[in-house]
Amino acid sequence: MVHDVLLALAGALLQTIGLLAAAPLLRGAIKKMKATMQLRKGPPLLQGYYDLAKLFRKETVRSETASWVYVLGPRIYFGAAVAATTLVPVLVATSPLEGAGGILGLVGILALGRFALAIAALDTGSPFGGMGSSREMTIAALAEPALMLGLFTAALAAGSLDLGAVVRGGLVPGALFRPSDILALSGLFVVLIAETGRIPVDNPATHLELTMIHEAMLLEYAGPDLALVEWASALKELLYITLLIDLFIPLGIATAIAATPLAVAVAAWVAKVFVFAVVITLVETTNAKLRLFRVPELVAVSLGLGFIALAIRFL
């Protein structure tokens, strides 16, 4: 019993550290691929780590009007992203802290982080922060139900709200593919794009405040505070990709803790994340950013796809 608990904690710790370490690399890889496709050289692959190291060494500068909400925002955001990683299976077909919560817990924790950041951006009274919060929440209000519908579709197949059980359900040999899976995957992919601030929805590389969504909330932050938010955003991106992998293409994930299955699982996970990174890069380079008022329409499509995925499970 004690042994199990210790194992789960060790697993959670290792998985979180691993994901935290890998997250900036994913962003760097997407940036590099995007630059290559646009015939630019682009920043080095490890630029994300350099940036984080630089920001963490800087002193903290905060606005005079900022209160404790502003200070707490990035910390809750980071904490929520880290907590969410412990609920998602990455290499082993069970989430490290499976008893702690399933799909609803995951969505709730992510929502808590977003809420903390949005309210922190409002705190200083800077107009751009407030604008960013309002935009982020407008999109989140549609993206969150879409995320839940997509997750429920997968959970319905497994008959459990536990992500570990969903992954194990997907590993059953001869499991027939269903149309609802594709619909849910398409819906969740749009959610992934919207939640991570990728191009048709938001431009992660923008310097123009008026077009910003996610970035506008971070304008006031500097130094370690900014580093925390950036790191957590990168982690969230990796987390969403891992979630899609878990739900729809779990093949290769380890079912036992031994050297060979784990090595296979690592290779499979890296390969699948890379494929997703390539797809995201393609979407980013071939699409123009949508006008802000068009974004809810796109996210509404994903909501519709999620709904229909769930509905045709019953028909």
Place this chain on the structure above:
Amino acid sequence: MTPNVVILCAAGMLVSAYLMVGQKSLFTTIRLYGLQSLLLATVAVAMAISDARPHLFVMATMTTLLKGVAIPLFLMRVVDRIGIHREIEPFLNVPASLLACLGLTVVGYRVSTGFPEGTVGVTHHVLGIGLSTLMIGLFLMVTRKKAISQVLALLTVENAIFLIALGITSGMPLVVELGIFFDVILAVLVLGILVRRIVDRFESMDVSRLSKLKG
């Protein structure tokens, strides 16, 4: 393996139909139609392999070449030539259309269970998707103002009928399918000319202007 490919591609067709409803750029809609045709060809290939129906290979090749490549290119050229405003202006706004299409999909899936073949397995899904795509296509046809987007809706309906035919029949005779292809080509050509005529006359592709008197 093959049932998975069939379902994957058929569901992809439904997704592309939804994307057609959900966005407004004319060029993207044309590309989505091309993608949908390629997915349809993949379904045909998968079925040809699994059920040993070699003449479906011919259909798949023709679908790829004609509907996947030639027709989208032709339509893009028409749009380019007449240099119209490249946004679709629907009668209904996007969220309302999406809601309507959700309802249509549910109806399509429900109706598909009434077919004798449609109660189980892959056929159920192919039929459901086919009927849903068919109704989404009809819906697009009545809610879009631009002549080109109505042509695209008609072609979507044709794709959906092809998918349904693949799903429930053991393959139509080659002659019939060739005839259908010929019809599609002619329809696109004639409609392409018609669109240009409409644009010449009304300086717009908006077909709602056709019902107004012109002195």
